[in-house]
Amino acid sequence: xxxxxxxxxxxxxxxxxxxxxxxxxxxxxxxxxxxxxxxxxxxxxxxxxxxxxxxxxxxxxxxxxxxxxxxxxxxxxxxxxxxxxxxxxxxxxxxxxxxxxxxxxxxxxxxxxxxxxxxxxxxxxxxxxxxxxxx
Amino acid sequence: xxxxxxxxxxxxxxxxxxxxxxxxxxxxxxxxxxxxxxxxxxxxxxxxxxxxxxxxxxxxxxxxxxxxxxxxxxxxxxxxxxxxxxxxxxxxxxxxxxxxxxxxxxxxxxxxxxxxxxxxxxxxxxxxxxxxxxx
DNA sequence: CTTATAAATGTTATATTATTACATAGTGTT
DNA sequence: AACACTATGTAATAATATAACATTTATAAG
Numbered sequence: 540x541x542x543x544x545x546x547x548x549x550x551x552x553x554x555x556x557x558x559x560x561x562x563x564x565x566x567x568x569x570x571x572x573x574x575x576x577x578x579x580x581x582x583x584x585x586x587x588x589x590x591x592x593x594x595x596x597x598x599x600x601x602x603x604x605x606x607x608x609x610x611x612x613x614x615x616x617x618x619x620x621x622x623x624x625x626x627x628x629x630x631x632x633x634x635x636x637x638x639x640x641x642x643x644x645x646x647x648x649x650x651x652x653x654x655x656x657x658x659x660x661x662x663x664x665x666x667x668x669x670x671x672x673x674x
Numbered sequence: 675x676x677x678x679x680x681x682x683x684x685x686x687x688x689x690x691x692x693x694x695x696x697x698x699x700x701x702x703x704x705x706x707x708x709x710x711x712x713x714x715x716x717x718x719x720x721x722x723x724x725x726x727x728x729x730x731x732x733x734x735x736x737x738x739x740x741x742x743x744x745x746x747x748x749x750x751x752x753x754x755x756x757x758x759x760x761x762x763x764x765x766x767x768x769x770x771x772x773x774x775x776x777x778x779x780x781x782x783x784x785x786x787x788x789x790x791x792x793x794x795x796x797x798x799x800x801x802x803x804x805x806x807x808x809x
Numbered sequence: 810c811t812t813a814t815a816a817a818t819g820t821t822a823t824a825t826t827a828t829t830a831c832a833t834a835g836t837g838t839t
Numbered sequence: 840a841a842c843a844c845t846a847t848g849t850a851a852t853a854a855t856a857t858a859a860c861a862t863t864t865a866t867a868a869g
Contacts, residue, residue, distance in 0.1 A: 606742045628794060639789075648799075651776075651779060653774055654774075654776075657763065658803070663799070665741075665797060666783075667794060668793070668796060
């Protein structure tokens with residue numbers, strides 16, 4: 540076995556790489572059909588090709604879905620180990636989205652227990668407000 | 675002026691009332707087209723009628739949208755004053771959704787500051803895991 | 810009461826987001 | 840080579856949401 544499992548886990552297929560590169564270069568979250576439009580010249584012609592790649596990239600933690608916007612952003616936490624515990628701030632005017640990486644916040648949420656004492660290792664938090672520029 | 679502003683703020687129009695009643699009675703979050711199907715006998719025939727009522731109800735804090743599920747649930751915080759600061763737990767197996775009302779959590783999030791010192795009064799948090807029954 | 814304004818409704822059409830289903834091709838392992 | 844697994848290609852369609860415009864109803868001021 541030349542390629543270790545670890546290496547394998549970090550390797551992207553052709554379509555995954557194309558779509559990840561596009562999202563990673565983008566200064567703003569991209570919607571699925573915006574992505575589709577932008578990769579048609581690279582041979583990705585149909586929605587399922589885009590959605591499949593997006594699904595895998597989300598699973599891997601390489602990108603995150605901004606649920607309130609139906610859009611995708613590259614993970615900016617160095618490790619990409621936080622695929623399942625995400626937090627973002629969203630400007631309601633310019634729609635700028637920033638991934639929040641706060642040890643305090645993630646610790647608080649990872650340890651949060653509901654009324655029944657249940658803990659949840661997976662969560663998605665979206666803060667809304669006005670960014671510096673828009674205030 | 676017989677009806678005070680306070681009363682007015684809590685009164686729902688005909689379509690809003692029909693749709694709120696349906697959601698409020700439901701044990702699970704309802705999707706827009708499920709709602710549409712269920713209120714057609716009451717004369718609400720087209721998507722815009724449903725979406726308009728949903729928008730208003732969300733604004734008023736009478737219902738909340740579960741963003742990761744595109745579904746709507748009635749507010750279960752007695753006051754309905756927390757329209758803009760919501761938290762839910764979602765079971766990944768049975769899809770049961772519960773609104774979390776934790777003074778500690780809401781206080782923590784309302785006071786959370788990002789790297790730039792920004793505060794956000796509005797947020798939506800969705801926890802994922804397995805409910806008691808599904809474990 | 811009536812008139813101006815805003816809020817809500819009704820309706821058709823269409824835009825946007827996402828999935829199903831099935832056929833084909835590549836990759837890694839034995 | 841044979842197998843299992845993952846990824847890809849393609850067409851059709853399902854599910855979610857909004858635009859645009861006409862009409863009606865509710866509210867509050869004069």
